[in-house]
Amino acid sequence: MHIPDGFIPIAQCLIYYVILIVALYFSVKWARSNLDEKRIPLLAVLAAGIFAIMSMNMPIPFGTSGHMVGGALVAIVFLAPEAAVLVFTVVLLIQALIFGDGGITALGANVLNMAIVGGCVGLYTFKGLKGIIGKYAAAGVGAWLATVLAALACAIEMAIAGTFPANVGIPSMVLYHFFIGIIEAVLTVIVLVALDKFRPDLLAWNKSEGDA
Amino acid sequence: MDKKDTYLIVVAVVICIVICCLSPFIASPDPDGLEKSAEDSGLPEDFSIEEIKGIPGAIFPDYAFANDPENQVLQIVALMLGTIVTLVAGYGVAAIVRSRN
Numbered sequence: 001m002h003i004p005d006g007f008i009p010i011a012q013c014l015i016y017y018v019i020l021i022v023a024l025y026f027s028v029k030w031a032r033s034n035l036d037e038k039r040i041p042l043l044a045v046l047a048a049g050i051f052a053i054m055s056m057n058m059p060i061p062f063g064t065s066g067h068m069v070g071g072a073l074v075a076i077v078f079l080a081p082e083a084a085v086l087v088f089t090v091v092l093l094i095q096a097l098i099f100g101d102g103g104i105t106a107l108g109a110n111v112l113n114m115a116i117v118g119g120c121v122g123l124y125t126f127k128g129l130k131g132i133i134g135k136y137a138a139a140g141v142g143a144w145l146a147t148v149l150a151a152l153a154c155a156i157e158m159a160i161a162g163t164f165p166a167n168v169g170i171p172s173m174v175l176y177h178f179f180i181g182i183i184e185a186v187l188t189v190i191v192l193v194a195l196d197k198f199r200p201d202l203l204a205w206n207k208s209e210g211d212a
Numbered sequence: 213m214d215k216k217d218t219y220l221i222v223v224a225v226v227i228c229i230v231i232c233c234l235s236p237f238i239a240s241p242d243p244d245g246l247e248k249s250a251e252d253s254g255l256p257e258d259f260s261i262e263e264i265k266g267i268p269g270a271i272f273p274d275y276a277f278a279n280d281p282e283n284q285v286l287q288i289v290a291l292m293l294g295t296i297v298t299l300v301a302g303y304g305v306a307a308i309v310r311s312r313n
Contacts, residue, residue, distance in 0.1 A: 006260030031309035040306040041217040045224035047302030052228040055235040064248040065240035100270030164253035176245035
């Protein structure tokens with residue numbers, strides 16, 4: 001769901017950039033008190049892994065394809081949507097500048113959808129459901145919902161931009177991402193299971209079970 | 213960096229290399245959800261809502277070498293370069309903003 005240059009008028013892009021700057025302020029503040037030295041490699045490999053997996057478009061129905069995004073995963077691993085904002089600002093900036101994937105002008109909107117909406121929806125769905133259905137199922141549902149609601153946010157932005165109308169954009173985006181979200185859920189759970197098995201010390205949920 | 217963290221990075225890089233080597237061959241060429249939604253709304257492929265000037269061209273447009281975009285080996289090279297740049301940038305950003313206490 002990388003929005004390219006030309007899909008959002010510049011004046012509206014500036015508003016999304018303001019949101020990005022505010023989000024980065026809070027993310028840096030979070031990192032200064034929560035990102036300890038041993039989680040630096042974790043953040044780096046999540047960024048690299050997300051860059052790589054985004055190249056792997058998988059087929060879904062309706063002649064469409066989709067790839068994992070990873071906003072919910074990063075937010076759940078660190079129990080902080082701020083971590084997703086840091087990771088996605090790096091990944092999306094590199095994709096936009098070097099690979100022409102996602103617009104440079106649309107960077108703010110893309111971080112908003114994939115990291116802020118995706119990260120918050122994923123994390124808070126996970127937190128709300130983990131006591132009821134277990135942490136992996138909760139992470140899967142969170143990742144699925146994160147994808148669908150990020151797509152909804154994107155469709156609303158497209159409608160505000162006048163690029164495509166809400167009555168076409170919202171049903172299309174939600175329908176396609178209903179399926180793309182399944183890919184997101186499966187891969188998010190696989191990564192969490194692997195981290196919990198091999199590096200449980202890196203998962204924030206093992207550190208702060210009480211307040212998580 | 214202790215041994216466990218070196219191991220984490222090595223394993224992650226190996227997984228990324230596998231993904232980068234497979235992607236040019238097995239990734240679906242179909243439009244993604246946003247592109248397909250734009251098609252559903254009847255937008256032309258080169259749609260732009262307003263003229264935007266001064267955007268630098270990408271070095272590797274669409275994860276390929278501009279002078280040989282169909283070359284899958286070069287696509288793998290582009291993806292691997294991107295992965296390494298992202299790993300280094302992610303590490304750098306995290307090291308700069310990390311907590312000091």
